[in-house]
Structure formats: C-alpha cells, structure tokens
Amino acid sequence: MTTKTISAGAIASLETSDGGVFSQRMTTTVMMLLAGVVLLFAVGFAQGSGSFMHNAAHDTRHAVTFPCH
Amino acid sequence: MISRALTTVLLSGFFAGILMTGAQMLRVTPLILEAEKFEVIEVAVLHSHASSGITHEHLLEGVALDLHQKVETVHGVETVRHADATESWAPGDGAERTFYTAVSNIVTGIAFSLMLVAVYLLRGKSVDINSGMLWGVAGFAVFALAPALGLSPELPGMTAAALESRQVWWIGTVIATAIGIGLFTETKSILPKIVALALLAAPHLIGAPHPFLFESNVPAELSAQFAIASLVTSAFFWLVLGATSGYLFKKLVQETSGTFLKTSPLNS
Known part of the structure; x- marks a missing residue:
C-alpha cells in the first residue's frame, strides 16, 4: 500500500489537467492511510502506562487476531 | 471532498x-x-547461565513457568518474583x-x-x-x-513465542499481503502478478515465530x-x-x- 502511495505521488506531479483536484485527492489518501496506521497501532499494539491500552482493547485484539499476550 | x-x-x-x-x-x-x-499469573524469572555467566530475565506463565522451575538446578535461578500484574488497571x-x-x-x-x-x-x-x-x-x-x-x-x-517477534511477523505479513493483492488486482501483465504471488507466499515461507514448547x-x-x-x-x-x-x-x-x-x- 505504501509503495503504491509513493509512486502515485510521483505521477501526481506530472499531471497537468485537474492538478488541483488530483493532488487534493492524493493528499487525502496519504493522510487517511497515516491516520489509519496510527489508530491501528493504538488499538492493536500499544501497551500504554500500566498496560492501560492493552487491557482496554484486550477483547478486540483477540477478536481481530492481533498478537496480544 | x-x-x-x-x-x-x-x-x-x-x-x-x-x-x-x-x-x-x-x-x-x-x-x-x-x-x-486457565490463565496463570505471569512471573518474572531472573536467572543466569553457568556456562556463559549471562544474567537475564524472562516473563513466564503457565506451562513454561512450571517447566522452568523444574529445571532450576541447571539454570541456577537466583530469584523468582511476581510481576506487577495485579496493580495495572x-x-x-x-x-x-x-x-x-x-x-x-x-x-x-x-x-x-x-x-x-x-x-x-x-x-x-x-x-x-x-x-x-x-x-x-x-x-x-x-x-x-x-x-x-x-x-x-x-x-x-x-503458549506463544515472544510478543515482539510475533508482532513483527504480523506487521510484515500484513504489508506483504496488502502490496501483493494490490499488485495482482491493479496490473494487467504477467510479471507483476508473479511478483505479487511471491509477496503473498513470502511470509509463510519464512514462517511465523512459534514457541519452543507447544503445550x-x-x-x-x-x-x-x-x-x-x-x-x-x-x-x-x-x-x-x-x-x-x-x-x-x-x-x-x-x-x-x-x-x-x-x-x-x-x-x-
């Protein structure tokens, strides 16, 4: 996914027609991917202080098949 | 938009x-x-190896802990203390x-x-x-x-292998599979599709980390x-x-x- 985003960004700079709309769309794409990764890390991997994050999201981690314990 | x-x-x-x-x-x-x-409390076990003199700590629970305590003479266990599991929210x-x-x-x-x-x-x-x-x-x-x-x-x-190693394998597998599926569905020629199949297979050929004991x-x-x-x-x-x-x-x-x-x- 990441590789595709980077190559898409490279092609974006070559586009001339609808350039504004296009780059806005690619910016949104990249921002969304990054936000998704950050959120996923918080829910799936972060332990938090005193395992707060782990314990709160415990049952979700087991249900969505994240490595948990 | x-x-x-x-x-x-x-x-x-x-x-x-x-x-x-x-x-x-x-x-x-x-x-x-x-x-x-069936979940047994996790215990931090400090031990040193007689041959190398290296001292380190394991977080063990369940079968692994039982086994560790049985072989303590070989390992030379110094202390066994409980982790602060009970204090976390x-x-x-x-x-x-x-x-x-x-x-x-x-x-x-x-x-x-x-x-x-x-x-x-x-x-x-x-x-x-x-x-x-x-x-x-x-x-x-x-x-x-x-x-x-x-x-x-x-x-x-x-029982499972160390959490960090499993998380690394998990993340690697997700990235390889995502790129593999993207490459396969978004390209029309045969070469990228072969690369995609290789990417899909790679994590499973490398193999996931597994514990020494499967009990x-x-x-x-x-x-x-x-x-x-x-x-x-x-x-x-x-x-x-x-x-x-x-x-x-x-x-x-x-x-x-x-x-x-x-x-x-x-x-x-």
Missing part, C-alpha cells in the same frame, strides 16, 4: 464496530472468559468491559475504514455496495486470514472453537465495513464530486 470522505469513514467505522461488538458477544467473548480461567467484567470493547471496536472500525477509503480514493474508480464488499474481503484476507495462517488466533493463556493450559477444544469463532467474526466485521464504506463512498463522495474520478495514476 475531504469532509465527505471523512464522514464516510466515521459512519462506516462506527456502524461496523457496533455490529462487531454484538457479534463478538455470541461466541468470541464467552470463549475468552472461559480461557481466562483493567475494566471490570460485565458492562464496563463490554463498553471498552465497544469503544476499541469502533476505533478499529474507523482505522480500517480509513485504509479502505484511502484505497478507493487512490484507485479513483467507482465503488458501490458490492465492490465495497469485495474490498472488505481483501481487507479480511490482509489483516485476518494471512496472519492467522501463521499465528492462529490466540486465546489468553495459550498449553487451555484445552485444545477451546482453542479450536476460538480460532473459528474469531475468524468468522472478523469476516463478518470486514464484510459489513466494506459494504457500508462502499455504499457511503458512492452516495457521499462519488455522486457529489464528479470531476475527481477522472484522474487516477492507476487508470492509464
């Missing part, structure tokens, strides 16, 4: 998260609660626990929805409820099915039930997420901004 795309993300993530919380209560949560009865069973699970399910829904909508935006082709569902299937393959092939869904109390305090029957229950629940979640995000993306983004679909790096 950004605000409408975000609305799509938030609504579909919330909807899928709520439905998953309901679905989880049928099979997954009862099995987790059952397995926690955890939601109380019942309504509080369900509430936290629902919140983290919704956050998970939003996180995955962000990625699905990012893929829709990147492709720039039309999406509807049906094709959205197919992207949901792809998400299930990337985030649940491929990692589960190496690391079966775990119950509390099951567990949790009955095998429970583990088998849980593996199926969590995968089916996951599949349900992804189908709902894909269908909802596809439907909303069509209604909120596509049908209100016609121009943005014309330029895509993947259409040429």
Whole structure:
C-alpha cells in the first residue's frame, strides 16, 4: 500500500489537467492511510502506562487476531 | 471532498464496530472468559547461565513457568518474583468491559475504514455496495486470514513465542499481503502478478515465530472453537465495513464530486 502511495505521488506531479483536484485527492489518501496506521497501532499494539491500552482493547485484539499476550 | 470522505469513514467505522461488538458477544467473548480461567499469573524469572555467566530475565506463565522451575538446578535461578500484574488497571467484567470493547471496536472500525477509503480514493474508480464488499474481503484476507495462517488466533493463556517477534511477523505479513493483492488486482501483465504471488507466499515461507514448547493450559477444544469463532467474526466485521464504506463512498463522495474520478495514476 505504501509503495503504491509513493509512486502515485510521483505521477501526481506530472499531471497537468485537474492538478488541483488530483493532488487534493492524493493528499487525502496519504493522510487517511497515516491516520489509519496510527489508530491501528493504538488499538492493536500499544501497551500504554500500566498496560492501560492493552487491557482496554484486550477483547478486540483477540477478536481481530492481533498478537496480544 | 475531504469532509465527505471523512464522514464516510466515521459512519462506516462506527456502524461496523457496533455490529462487531454484538457479534463478538455470541461466541468470541464467552470463549475468552472461559480461557481466562486457565490463565496463570505471569512471573518474572531472573536467572543466569553457568556456562556463559549471562544474567537475564524472562516473563513466564503457565506451562513454561512450571517447566522452568523444574529445571532450576541447571539454570541456577537466583530469584523468582511476581510481576506487577495485579496493580495495572483493567475494566471490570460485565458492562464496563463490554463498553471498552465497544469503544476499541469502533476505533478499529474507523482505522480500517480509513485504509479502505484511502484505497478507493487512490484507485479513483467507482465503488458501490458490492465492490465495497469485495474490498472488505481483501481487507479480511490482509489483516485476518494471512496472519492467522501463521499465528492462529490466540486465546489468553495459550503458549506463544515472544510478543515482539510475533508482532513483527504480523506487521510484515500484513504489508506483504496488502502490496501483493494490490499488485495482482491493479496490473494487467504477467510479471507483476508473479511478483505479487511471491509477496503473498513470502511470509509463510519464512514462517511465523512459534514457541519452543507447544503445550498449553487451555484445552485444545477451546482453542479450536476460538480460532473459528474469531475468524468468522472478523469476516463478518470486514464484510459489513466494506459494504457500508462502499455504499457511503458512492452516495457521499462519488455522486457529489464528479470531476475527481477522472484522474487516477492507476487508470492509464
């Protein structure tokens, strides 16, 4: 996914027609991917202080098949 | 466009998260609660190897701990102390626990929805409820099915390799599978498709980290039930997420901004 985003960004700079709309769309794409990764890390991997994050999201981690314990 | 795309993300993530919380209560949560009865407290064991003189610490529980204590003469165990497991906060069973699970399910829904909508935006082709569902299937393959092939869904109390090594394998598998599926579906010639297949196979050829000992305090029957229950629940979640995000993306983004679909790096 990441590789595709980077190559898409490279092609974006070559586009001339609808350039504004296009780059806005690619910016949104990249921002969304990054936000998704950050959120996923918080829910799936972060332990938090005193395992707060782990314990709160415990049952979700087991249900969505994240490595948990 | 950004605000409408975000609305799509938030609504579909919330909807899928709520439905998953309901679905989880049928099979997954009862099995987790059952397995926690077999979960033994984790103990930090400090020991030094006589031959090398290296001293280090293990966090052990269950069978591994029993075994370790049996061979203490060989290892030269110095101290055994309890980890601070009892001091950390955890939601109380019942309504509080369900509430936290629902919140983290919704956050998970939003996180995955962000990625699905990012893929829709990147492709720039039309999406509807049906094709959205197919992207949901792809998400299930990337985030649940491929990692589960190496690391079966775990119950509390099951023996497994070190958490960090499993997390690294999990993340690597997800990235390789995502790029593999993207490359396969978005290219037309044969060479990239072969590369895609290699990427899909690579994590499983390398192999997931597994514990030295495969013994567990949790009955095998429970583990088998849980593996199926969590995968089916996951599949349900992804189908709902894909269908909802596809439907909303069509209604909120596509049908209100016609121009943005014309330029895509993947259409040429």
